Amino acid sequence: MHTLNLGILAHVDAGKTSLTERLLHAAGVIDEIGSVDDGSTQTDSLALERQRGITIKSAVVSFVVDDIAVNLIDTPGHPDFIAEVERVLGVLDGAVLVISAVEGVQAQSRVLMRTLRRLRIPTLVFVNKIDRAGARYGTLLGSIAERLAPGIVAMGGAEGLGTRDARSAPFAADDTAFTTDLVDLLTSRDDALLAAYVNAPETVSYRRLRDALAAQTGQALVHPVFFGSAATGAGVAELIAGITELLPTAQGDAQAPASGTVFKIDRGPAGEKAAYVRMVSGTVRTRDVLTFRGADGRESVGKVSAIGVFDGGAEVRSTSVGAGRIGTLHGLGDIRIGDTIGEAAAKPVRHHFAPPTLETVVVPGRDTDRGALLLALGRLAEQDPLIGLRQDDVRQEVSVSLYGEVQKEVIQATLADDFGVDVTFRETTTICLERPVGSGAAFEIIDKDPNPFLATVGLRVDPAPTGSGVEFRREVELGSMPYSFMRAVEETVLTTLDQGIHGWRVTDCTVTMTHSGYWPRQSHSHAVFDKTMSSTAGDFRNLTPLVLMSALRRAGTTVYEPLHHFRIELPSDTFGTLMPVLARLRAVPGTPDMSGTTCVLEGEIPAARVHELQQLLPGLTRGEGVLESAFAQYRPVVGPAPERPRTDNDPLHRKEYLLRTSRGGAAGACGGGAGPAGHAPDPPALSATSDRGRRSRSSPARRSGMTECPCALPRS
Missing domain, CATH: 2.40.30.10 (Translation factors)
Structure with missing residues (x-):
């Protein structure tokens, strides 16, 4: 038996959970179809999901059609829970994107289809709710082709739109208009099929067209569209047939390593x-x-x-x-x-959507609940790593990252219901990021003031293309010191960049290790290990933030704030009322599209202002305005850069940092700074004694030939 891992995705309220129920019923798995409103569906198992009537967590159910076992994964539709969708994408063989025949293509529909196409996940489109008043067919197909994907083909018509008797009318082989559409669509993406059709059209049978349709659907080049209703079951049989015929099943060798x-x-x-x-x-x-x-x-x-x-x-x-x-x-x-x-052949889950752009401080109702709150939030972060716990030990606070206000409400209810911890939240703020402006370098040399650590570290920070993240490179040979020390530097670089000059995560940069040096393991005459004479990974973990922040300061950073793309459909006569409000919210609107009594306005708005716009829009548009928004990009902050309180030992303030991290907390090591960017100092003259451990020139550390200055370092 073959296996198909199938995702059901949609904008919220398009009906994907109802479709899941209908598919399970059609396959004979359940005898009675559950209701989202009644909280009786198979996949909405959480009490909170049943109360709110929305999917919060992805859920897996299974059914068998012919010789295919379908593992169906129902995913959340609300954009606040996009992290659940992200984790599912990496395990899918195919997907069904559900669109409402009434509301049509919505903001989340576009985000999802854009991602499915980028990942080349074979996708069918199911237009649901054809039995609802206001359901559309022809104009909706045009909207799908324009706003989702050009390579679509309707697999059937829809009769009785907007009535309880609405049904799907599948196209057959003798439908000339349908076969013509298939030929036009498929030959534009298959040169061999085009040549066969031009030279000998009689050889291009309907069976060959269906095979080509399955092949191109499996390559995510085309997207067949089915019409129906999960509520009445109309069109569901045709969708199931399309799933088994057009979507590829899972591949994998059961005899290979796990x-x-x-x-x-x-x-x-x-x-x-x-x-x-x-x-x-x-x-x-x-x-x-x-x-x-x-x-x-x-x-x-x-x-x-x-x-x-x-x-x-x-x-x-x-x-x-x-x-x-x-x-x-x-x-x-x-x-x-x-x-x-x-085996490492399996690819790790990658980030396909923008990270959360909002955060808030979680405040326990009772001070005695702080420990329980941290434990509970740790459990939630285990199930959703993107909530991004950020603990500030200085202020005794913990923050969580958010996609939106609904997610905040769900976290609050979950903490109360599942963990017995009542919490409130501070005002939601925006999560910015920092990007380097230019290049900067710094280094500190072992046993040379002001460096109190038994390590030599040199780093250079360079800007990188937008979206590239952080890359760590080496200009020193990997064998110039133990790998554990190299690894300590790399790991610490990535951790330190979580908080840049202004406290925001630093991204889109390359950090290159330019200098390295250490003192090998030393012991006294009785073979007792002397830590004061030997470098440890801790030396490199403590020195790296100082050097990195010195280099980053010289490079300089710009703070970027997240922007959402918005689309507002509103009555034309309310356009003038809306514009001053958009200006106050720092939105940048485009040219309005006036069509009779309706106006469509698109543009960009800071993520922090989206929720306020949602609240104001009904009053500004007599309740007729419809807002769609999704993350678009980051842009430089205009005006003073916002500062974010640090939660680490703060390597930007050397004296306080060294008091917390220095081996001996030596006050004398607090002065000065890293070497000048891009220039190594002259090799230090070797003295008979040093002020660290009073080692003589003939000590074991000296005789071992370890590197102490950049001149002695192997470089590549």
Whole structure:
């Protein structure tokens, strides 16, 4: 039996959870279709989901059609929970994007389809709610082609639109208009098919066209469109046929070494972890000892105590899970979302959407709940790493990252219901970022003031293309000092850049290690290890932030704020009322598109002002204005750069930093700064004694030939 891992994606309220229920019913998995409004659906299992009628967490159910076992993953539609969608994308073989026949293409629809196309995930489009008043067909197809993807083809018509009797009318082989559309669409992307059609059109049979349609759909070149209603079941049979015929099934060698990707973490009633894994190859069995790795280089080992697979709409216990399938692994206490298990052939989950652009401080209702709050937030961050906990020990505060206000409400309710911790939130603020303006370099030399650490570190910061993130390079040879020291520098660079000159995360830069040096492990005459004479990884972890921030200061940074692209549809006579408000919110509107009594206005607005615009719009437009918004880009902040309080030891203030981190807290090491950017000082003259440990020139440390200045360093 083949396996198809299928994602159901949509803008909120387009009906994807209802479609999931209908698919399970059509496959015979459930006898009665659940209702989102009544909180009786299979995939909305959380109490909060049932209360609110929205999907918050992705859920997996399974059904069988012919010889294909479909693992169907229902994902949230609300943009505040886009992180759940992101984790699912990396494990899909195909997707169904649900569009409302009434509301049409919405903001989240565009974000999702843009990402699906970029990742080349085969995608079908299901236009839902054809039985609802206001449902459209022809104009909606044009909107899908214009705003989602040009390579679409309708697989059927829709009759009785807007009535309870609305139904799908699939096109057949003898429908000339349909076959002509297929030929036009498919030959524009297949030269061999075009040549065959031009030279001998009789050889291009309907069967060949359907095969070509399946092939191009599998390559994410075209997107078949189906019409129907999840509420009545209209068009669902045709959609199921399209899923099995047009979407590719999972590939993978069950006999190869085990390899998979973790895309979700849950905890059971007793707190035990369950890791949802998509197997890429091989087979995992109960009691197997697995190695799993994180994108940050972390590596752990654990023993599988139990395995769950999805069958008949529910999770059932199994002794194994094989290539192409989705299962839950129990007993792996240290495993995290995004980890790869087994062989490294499995690709880690990557970020496909913009990170959260808002944050807020979480305040416990009682001071005695601070410990419980940290534990609870840690559990939530385990299930959703993008909430980005930021703990400030100085102010005794903890912040979380957010996509929007609804997510904040859900976090508050979850903390109260699941953990018994009542919280409030401070005002939501924007998360900015910093980018280097130019290049800057600095270094500090071992055993040379003002450096109190037994390490030599030199770093250069250079700007990199937008969106490239942070890259670490070396101009020193990897063998110039122990790898653990090299690794300590690299890890500390990445951690330190979480807080730049103004306190924001620094991105889009290249950090190059230009100098290195250390003192090898030394001991006294009785072979007792002397830490004061030997470099440790801690020396490099403590020195690196000072050098990096000195280099970053010389490079300079600009603070960027997140912008959302907005689209407002409003009555034309309210346009003049809206414009002054947009100006006050620092929005930059484009040219309005006036069409009769309706105006469509697009532009950009700071992310921090989107929620305020949402609240003001109904009053400004007599309740008729419709706002769509999605993250667009970052732009430089106009005016003074906003500052963010630091939560680290603050390497920007050398004296205080050294008091917290210096080996001996030597006050005399606090003066001065790093060497001048781009220029190494002259080699220090070797003196008979030094002020650190009073080592003589003939000490073991000297005789070992370790490097103490850049002149002696091997460089590449």
